[in-house]
Amino acid sequence: xxxxxxxxxxxxxxxxxxxxxxxxxxxxxxxxxxxxxxxxxxxxxxxxxxxxxxxxxxxxxxxxxxxxxxxxxxxxxxxxxxxxxxxxxxxxxxxxxxxxxxxxxxxxxxxxxxxxxxxxxxxxxxxxxxxxxxxxxxxxxxxxxxxxxxxxxxxxxxxxxxxxxxxxxxxxxxxxxxxxxxxxxxxxxxxxxxxxxxxxxxxxxxxxxxxxxxx
Amino acid sequence: xxxxxxxxxxxxxxxxxxxxxxxxxxxxxxxxxxxxxxxxxxxxxxxxxxxxxxxxxxxxxxxxxxxxxxxxxxxxxxxxxxxxxxxxxxxxxxxxxxxxxxxxxxxxxxxxxxxxxxxxxxxxxxxxxxxxxxxxxxxxxxxxxxxxxxxxxxxxxxxxxxxxxxxxxxxxxxxxxxxxxxxxxxxxxxxxxxxxxxxxxxxxxxxxxxxxxxxxxxxxxxxxxxxxxxxxxxxxxxxxxxxxxxxxxxxxxxxxxxxxxxxxxxxxxxxxxxxxxxxxxxxxxxxxxxxxxxxxxxxxxxxxxxxxxxxxxxxxxxxxxxxxxxxxxxxxxxxxxxxxxxxxxxxxxxxxxxxxxxxxxxxxxxxxxxxxx
Numbered sequence: 001x002x003x004x005x006x007x008x009x010x011x012x013x014x015x016x017x018x019x020x021x022x023x024x025x026x027x028x029x030x031x032x033x034x035x036x037x038x039x040x041x042x043x044x045x046x047x048x049x050x051x052x053x054x055x056x057x058x059x060x061x062x063x064x065x066x067x068x069x070x071x072x073x074x075x076x077x078x079x080x081x082x083x084x085x086x087x088x089x090x091x092x093x094x095x096x097x098x099x100x101x102x103x104x105x106x107x108x109x110x111x112x113x114x115x116x117x118x119x120x121x122x123x124x125x126x127x128x129x130x131x132x133x134x135x136x137x138x139x140x141x142x143x144x145x146x147x148x149x150x151x152x153x154x155x156x157x158x159x160x161x162x163x164x165x166x167x168x169x170x171x172x173x174x175x176x177x178x179x180x181x182x183x184x185x186x187x188x189x190x191x192x193x194x195x196x197x198x199x200x201x202x203x204x205x206x207x208x209x210x211x212x213x214x215x
Numbered sequence: 216x217x218x219x220x221x222x223x224x225x226x227x228x229x230x231x232x233x234x235x236x237x238x239x240x241x242x243x244x245x246x247x248x249x250x251x252x253x254x255x256x257x258x259x260x261x262x263x264x265x266x267x268x269x270x271x272x273x274x275x276x277x278x279x280x281x282x283x284x285x286x287x288x289x290x291x292x293x294x295x296x297x298x299x300x301x302x303x304x305x306x307x308x309x310x311x312x313x314x315x316x317x318x319x320x321x322x323x324x325x326x327x328x329x330x331x332x333x334x335x336x337x338x339x340x341x342x343x344x345x346x347x348x349x350x351x352x353x354x355x356x357x358x359x360x361x362x363x364x365x366x367x368x369x370x371x372x373x374x375x376x377x378x379x380x381x382x383x384x385x386x387x388x389x390x391x392x393x394x395x396x397x398x399x400x401x402x403x404x405x406x407x408x409x410x411x412x413x414x415x416x417x418x419x420x421x422x423x424x425x426x427x428x429x430x431x432x433x434x435x436x437x438x439x440x441x442x443x444x445x446x447x448x449x450x451x452x453x454x455x456x457x458x459x460x461x462x463x464x465x466x467x468x469x470x471x472x473x474x475x476x477x478x479x480x481x482x483x484x485x486x487x488x489x490x491x492x493x494x495x496x497x498x499x500x501x502x503x504x505x506x507x508x509x510x511x512x513x514x515x516x517x518x519x520x521x522x523x524x525x526x527x528x529x530x531x532x533x534x535x536x537x538x539x540x541x542x543x544x545x546x547x548x549x550x551x552x553x554x555x556x557x558x559x560x561x562x563x564x565x566x567x568x569x570x571x572x573x574x575x576x577x578x579x580x581x582x583x584x585x586x587x588x
Binding site: 097099100102103104105106107108109110113117118121122198 | 263265286287288289290291294296297298299300301302303304313314317363364373
């Protein structure tokens with residue numbers, strides 16, 4: 001069974017590019033949903049809806065508009081990855097203790113400064129767990145890319161199916177599964193560290209407040 | 216100097232601030248106090264434009280604050296809140312440097328500020344500057360909260376019940392520190408609280424508010440002496456002293472419930488009674504309840520035989536004072552007496568009560584701090 005490192009790198013590159021775009025767009029949309037109450041339902045509703053469209057259907061629809069190739073696959077992956085990132089950004093920011101926001105504002109931070117210096121850093125653990133979900137999902141969906149003329153590990157799987165060649169199928173499927181598992185494991189570790197650190201900080205602050213109140 | 220000119224604020228139908236006019240002089244420690252919902256916090260937050268008034272104008276150092284950019288205004292006014300609100304993602308040093316950074320001070324300047332401010336509250340730079348807020352106690356956190364407000368040397372500092380969530384000992388320590396800092400740095404401080412003790416301790420001027428209006432503006436001394444309305448009196452409660460110390464009588468400081476026995480009681484009965492009531496002395500009276508003297512448990516042990524009447528054992532070497540004599544006199548007798556108590560008699564020689572060291576201390580405490588619960 002030949003291991004196609006070139007296809008693995010292809011696959012990872014596509015997912016990386018897609019994730020980069022979805023992180024930027026997702027966080028921006030999450031912030032927009034938080035800042036502009038009237039956009040909240042539209043943005044969250046849109047990312048919810050995209051998620052419910054079957055991947056093959058979405059990719060083929062995109063193909064009609066954007067044609068064959070990696071570009072179309074990346075657009076599809078970005079759309080899929082939006083929901084977890086948008087939702088976690090939105091929840092992370094709006095879940096912050098209001099007094100932190102008031103302190104920041106009262107000290108003379110502009111809206112953007114409050115966002116960049118306080119809200120996003122504190123929401124980051126949650127945003128990161130959204131990114132993890134996005135990456136792992138994208139690794140799987142990217143396999144479909146072969147059907148719309150994109151590269152990656154979908155190619156040997158598809159060819160293997162057509163030629164009834166198990167070895168070929170495995171040479172694509174096994175790396176995809178491994179990649180997904182590795183990324184899930186590694187990013188979960190990071191996520192755990194981030195949330196643990198944040199929890200420590202926040203919880204301690206909360207408990208000292210409580211003990212003082214009860215004193 | 217901060218001036219409010221006919222400021223009004225409503226939320227829906229509720230009027231929170233009703234035609235408020237107020238002047239705060241430079242370098243003053245002004246405490247806004249009043250029951251919840253009296254508008255004190257709203258008043259405070261209007262100074263840094265976290266809340267905008269519906270009507271009226273507010274001036275800071277002569278200029279109308281609505282003509283200044285709100286963000287720029289806030290950077291020149293320190294702000295401390297009850298929940299402290301240190302940013303958990305920043306170290307102590309970074310928290311203190313927030314406003315200087317916003318004002319584009321250099322890193323060296325920020326560091327310098329952090330150092331000198333930490334010194335102000337006796338916290339070691341090397342120990343604390345790189346810690347996260349979660350690693351500090353509540354009191355230390357609020358110290359940093361105060362320092363953060365002072366970092367860019369704002370002439371005015373707003374404090375919204377800053378010590379309300381701290382335990383009493385820490386609160387007192389911080390009150391002292393803030394008072395010291397205010398004197399040293401000559402800041403104008405507007406301080407909101409609902410704790411009258413805190414107000415009396417800190418304020419140069421107390422502004423008492425109720426229902427969105429100012430009820431009284433006075434120095435702590437003046438407010439204690441002449442509270443303008445009943446609501447202030449209620450707030451002061453026990454602190455208002457109605458006692459004229461010179462007119463206190465012995466009767467005012469005595470304990471009225473005392474153990475009296477008739478002179479014909481027998482010794483064993485008396486011993487039993489003393490055992491039950493856990494006392495070592497009895498006041499002996501005659502048929503007309505007149506005071507004859509006292510009997511101690513030692514007297515009974517020494518001279519008493521079973522079946523003997525207690526009246527035979529009384530000792531008259533007791534400090535006695537009339538109920539109408541002054542408390543001061545009673546105090547002196549008590550100090551002189553070996554037994555540690557003074558018997559108080561009515562003019563007709565009947566027993567009125569007993570002044571012990573305990574009853575004396577209690578009476579003095581009441582006179583100073585009002586009725587103790």
